[in-house]
Amino acid sequence: xxxxxxxxxxxxxxxxxxxxxxxxxxxxxxxxxxxxxxxxxxxxxxxxxxxxxxxxxxxxxxxxxxxxxxxxxxxxxxxxxxxxxxxxxxxxxxxxxxxxxxxxxxxxxxxxxxxxxxxxxxxxxxxxxxxxxxxxxxxxxxxxxxxxxxxxxxxxxxxxxxxxxxxxxxxxxxxxxxxxxxxxxxxxxxxxxxxxxxxxxxxxxxxxxxxxxxxxxxxxxxxxxxxxxxxxxxxxxxxxxxxxxxxxxxxxxxxxxxxxxxxxxxxxxxxxxxxxxxxxxxxxxxxxxxxxxxxxxxxxxxxxxxxxxxxxxxxxxxxxxxxxxxxxxxxxxxxxxxxxxxxxxxxxxxxxxxxxxxxxxxxxxxxxxxxxxxxxxxxxxxxxxxxxxxxxxxxxxxxxxxxxxxxxxxxxxxxxxxxxxxxxxxxxxxxxxxxxxxxxxxxxxxxxxxxxxxxxxxxxxxxxxxxxxxxxxxxxxxxxxxxxxxxxxxxxxxxxxxxxxxxxxxxxxxxxxxxxxxxxxxxxxxxxxxxxxxxxxxxxxxxxxxxxxxxxxxxxxxxxxxxxxxxxxxxxxxxxxxxxxxxxxxxxxxxxxxxxxxxxxxxxxxxxxxxxxxxxxxxxxxxxxxxxxxxxxxxxxxxxxxxxxxxxxxxxxxxxxxxxxxxxxxxxxxxxxxxxxxxxxxxxxxxxxxxxxxxxxxxxxxxxxxxxxxxxxxxxxxxxxxxxxxxxxxxxxxxxxxxxxxxxxxxxxxxxxxxxxxxxxxxxxxxxxxxx
RNA sequence: GCCAGAGUGGUGGAAUGGCAGACACGUCGGCUUUAGGAGCCGAUGCCCUAUGGGGCGUGAGGGUUCGAGUCCCUUCUCUGGUACCA
Numbered sequence: 001x002x003x004x005x006x007x008x009x010x011x012x013x014x015x016x017x018x019x020x021x022x023x024x025x026x027x028x029x030x031x032x033x034x035x036x037x038x039x040x041x042x043x044x045x046x047x048x049x050x051x052x053x054x055x056x057x058x059x060x061x062x063x064x065x066x067x068x069x070x071x072x073x074x075x076x077x078x079x080x081x082x083x084x085x086x087x088x089x090x091x092x093x094x095x096x097x098x099x100x101x102x103x104x105x106x107x108x109x110x111x112x113x114x115x116x117x118x119x120x121x122x123x124x125x126x127x128x129x130x131x132x133x134x135x136x137x138x139x140x141x142x143x144x145x146x147x148x149x150x151x152x153x154x155x156x157x158x159x160x161x162x163x164x165x166x167x168x169x170x171x172x173x174x175x176x177x178x179x180x181x182x183x184x185x186x187x188x189x190x191x192x193x194x195x196x197x198x199x200x201x202x203x204x205x206x207x208x209x210x211x212x213x214x215x216x217x218x219x220x221x222x223x224x225x226x227x228x229x230x231x232x233x234x235x236x237x238x239x240x241x242x243x244x245x246x247x248x249x250x251x252x253x254x255x256x257x258x259x260x261x262x263x264x265x266x267x268x269x270x271x272x273x274x275x276x277x278x279x280x281x282x283x284x285x286x287x288x289x290x291x292x293x294x295x296x297x298x299x300x301x302x303x304x305x306x307x308x309x310x311x312x313x314x315x316x317x318x319x320x321x322x323x324x325x326x327x328x329x330x331x332x333x334x335x336x337x338x339x340x341x342x343x344x345x346x347x348x349x350x351x352x353x354x355x356x357x358x359x360x361x362x363x364x365x366x367x368x369x370x371x372x373x374x375x376x377x378x379x380x381x382x383x384x385x386x387x388x389x390x391x392x393x394x395x396x397x398x399x400x401x402x403x404x405x406x407x408x409x410x411x412x413x414x415x416x417x418x419x420x421x422x423x424x425x426x427x428x429x430x431x432x433x434x435x436x437x438x439x440x441x442x443x444x445x446x447x448x449x450x451x452x453x454x455x456x457x458x459x460x461x462x463x464x465x466x467x468x469x470x471x472x473x474x475x476x477x478x479x480x481x482x483x484x485x486x487x488x489x490x491x492x493x494x495x496x497x498x499x500x501x502x503x504x505x506x507x508x509x510x511x512x513x514x515x516x517x518x519x520x521x522x523x524x525x526x527x528x529x530x531x532x533x534x535x536x537x538x539x540x541x542x543x544x545x546x547x548x549x550x551x552x553x554x555x556x557x558x559x560x561x562x563x564x565x566x567x568x569x570x571x572x573x574x575x576x577x578x579x580x581x582x583x584x585x586x587x588x589x590x591x592x593x594x595x596x597x598x599x600x601x602x603x604x605x606x607x608x609x610x611x612x613x614x615x616x617x618x619x620x621x622x623x624x625x626x627x628x629x630x631x632x633x634x635x636x637x638x639x640x641x642x643x644x645x646x647x648x649x650x651x652x653x654x655x656x657x658x659x660x661x662x663x664x665x666x667x668x669x670x671x672x673x674x675x676x677x678x679x680x681x682x683x684x685x686x687x688x689x690x691x692x693x694x695x696x697x698x699x700x701x702x703x704x705x706x707x708x709x710x711x712x713x714x715x716x717x718x719x720x721x722x723x724x725x726x727x728x729x730x731x732x733x734x735x736x737x738x739x740x741x742x743x744x745x746x747x748x749x750x751x752x753x754x755x756x757x758x759x760x761x762x763x764x765x766x767x768x769x770x771x772x
Numbered sequence: 773g774c775c776a777g778a779g780u781g782g783u784g785g786a787a788u789g790g791c792a793g794a795c796a797c798g799u800c801g802g803c804u805u806u807a808g809g810a811g812c813c814g815a816u817g818c819c820c821u822a823u824g825g826g827g828c829g830u831g832a833g834g835g836u837u838c839g840a841g842u843c844c845c846u847u848c849u850c851u852g853g854u855a856c857c858a
Binding site for chain 2: 169285290576635
């Protein structure tokens with residue numbers, strides 16, 4: 001519902017602000033590439049064709065974009081600077097390559113960032129994601145993890161709570177401890193005294209650690225495995241690799257694992273506990289190994305019961321609690337020896353005591369662990385900015401010198417783009433083989449492209465100077481315009497784009513380019529337009545044909561319908577809406593402009609007081625409603641003003657069409673509508689005798705003198721039930737009001753013969769009589 | 773499972789702790805019209821009624837308060853996010 005951002009932009013423009021309301025297309029990415037393969041053409045053809053269509057649609061909707069700042073992230077003159085950003089991050093040590101097990105989409109034939117895997121499926125195509133060991137490029141988001149968390153405090157109240165919560169959960173801070181276990185070889189001594197650290201949020205349960213588990217796919221598991229158990233272990237790992245993520249996460253699935261033939265020494269009890277490899281422990285979280293405390297962790301409990309391992313409770317559960325792990329609070333039990341004593345302590349105290357002990361004996365320490373991983377940015381696909389790095393046998397990774405940017409994509413079309421598991425760019429030999437900028441020897445370009453989210457992680461910095469060919473963005477211009485005062489976008493960006501943009505902003509801030517640390521001061525999530533429950537794409541393509549709706553009812557009515565439908569963040573179902581009703585209202589409003597008979601600039605102070613009060617109250621309310629983004633209610637207020645003006649014109653003995661108050665009201669309606677229904681507003685403005693444009697008319701100011709009410713309704717309650725309504729002066733004295741209330745016949749009847757115990761008087765709005 | 777958010781007429785939705793249902797859609801009635809439509813006027817939460825009014829009503833159950841859709845606790849349902857994260 002992009003009309004919402006337009007309403008906000010038009011409002012601040014009416015208020016006299018310099019408003020930058022830009023438009024751009026995040027135009028790299030898989031959809032274009034897949035379409036190009038299918039149609040045997042170049043992705044750019046498909047992309048720019050679609051952009052034109054959508055630009056036409058935006059124009060048709062009269063969105064007040066500044067078209068002179070239009071940009072496309074797939075233009076070389078834009079992605080040149082995306083590559084510049086990459087090099088800046090590289091120089092700062094924030095872009096690096098590493099080998100790791102990564103998410104792989106077998107359908108799109110590319111790696112994916114963690115954020116792009118939704119419930120084990122590819123965010124783009126829905127295919128089941130598998131794992132691959134690959135060397136890939138990463139951005140070091142984890143360097144900023146605590147700041148990403150802390151700086152959210154400043155966004156509180158200006159961003160939707162939902163988005164902040166999603167980011168907090170995604171970052172996933174856990175406070176706990178690192179604990180060092182020593183793994184001893186048995187038999188012929190496979191491993192001698194190797195220290196293995198685990199992360200736990202429950203160091204207080206260390207006395208109950210009865211076994212030890214290493215992620216089956218972590219290198220550590222193979223390293224510590226006893227030779228006599230290697231065959232079983234390898235068979236198990238093989239089985240694990242065959243099961244997909246989806247199977248692995250199936251609820252109620254029995255725990256599986258294999259004993260590695262070695263034992264770990266519990267650093268506090270000195271006990272030797274068996275070491276297992278299992279797939280319920282994740283290689284890439286914490287240290288990839290855990291101490292298992294079946295008494296307090298249900299997963300460990302399940303494993304222990306499956307494998308017949310001992311279970312010790314270290315927290316006293318409530319009476320009658322049995323048969324499962326207890327994760328609630330309670331006094332610690334079975335947790336004392338000569339060195340440390342936790343028994344009787346509640347969990348928070350027991351944690352502190354255990355951490356203090358571990359630190360004292362140098363077998364562990366308090367620590368914080370995060371779920372957030374570094375951002376995997378390389379992709380094995382064509383339609384993105386090439387990574388500006390040259391690999392040289394002698395010099396290693398060599399950044400492309402800035403003056404050689406952009407590294408422009410080679411011209412590949414159709415079949416040449418078919419995914420083969422490595423980037424199509426690597427087959428473009430003329431393009432790939434280059435001189436090393438450092439030694440002049442034979443080098444190869446990095447053939448991967450960047451994730452499209454890199455393009456969109458900095459674009460807002462480009463809008464102040466979209467055509468600058470000398471720099472990515474202008475520090476002074478960004479200082480003037482940035483950060484973005486009001487961002488409008490769908491909630492689907494909560495942990496993707498919004499997190500990446502926050503990271504890039506902080507990184508550029510630390511490099512001295514920006515004087516702010518958060519890119520978007522305020523955020524509103526607009527809802528989607530649906531039809532009978534079915535989603536509609538961003539391009540408004542399927543579901544209801546809004547093009548047809550525009551043909552029938554006009555752009556203004558369609559815009560008004562979206563705005564009036566409900567709160568902006570709610571999805572709207574077009575089937576529940578009445579564009580015909582919107583049109584009817586616009587016609588009603590428009591008709592007012594033809595009925596006004598007083599001249600332009602007529603002195604309004606002599607106009608009908610009652611209508612003027614309605615007008616000025618509407619101005620006050622509408623102003624406040626827009627600024628709090630309650631556009632649907634703002635429209636309702638305009639409707640009330642139209643109804644009141646209609647009555648003033650038509651009513652026998654009323655002010656009539658010549659009253660200056662009628663002109664004032666009609667002009668107010670026109671300006672109010674200019675935010676939502678610009679065409680109608682413009683016509684009204686002209687019919688009212690003004691020259692264009694109503695968009696520059698300026699937002700009206702409410703006259704405080706006209707906001708004072710000359711009488712108010714006081715409700716009189718008996719035992720909390722409304723029994724009478726009194727019309728009183730706003731500054732009525734409380735004793736007088738009480739007397740009036742008690743004198744009212746309905747109130748007296750409700751009191752009957754009961755005794756009045758007390759009377760609460762809140763002048764001038766309410767009187768409540770308490771009887772007993 | 774865990775974390776958010778939400779449950780209000782036939783529908784979309786309003787309501788700084790103080791008149792529940794603003795504003796619309798829909799429906800019904802009236803005026804106008806050859807007719808249909810449009811326009812305008814009126815009615816419209818449910819139930820009772822002597823037409824003065826009265827009873828009930830914001831998913832359910834408790835509580836705080838003179839007063840609760842709104843605050844607190846419990847519970848149910850729905851939506852979104854997340855999920856062997858130790």
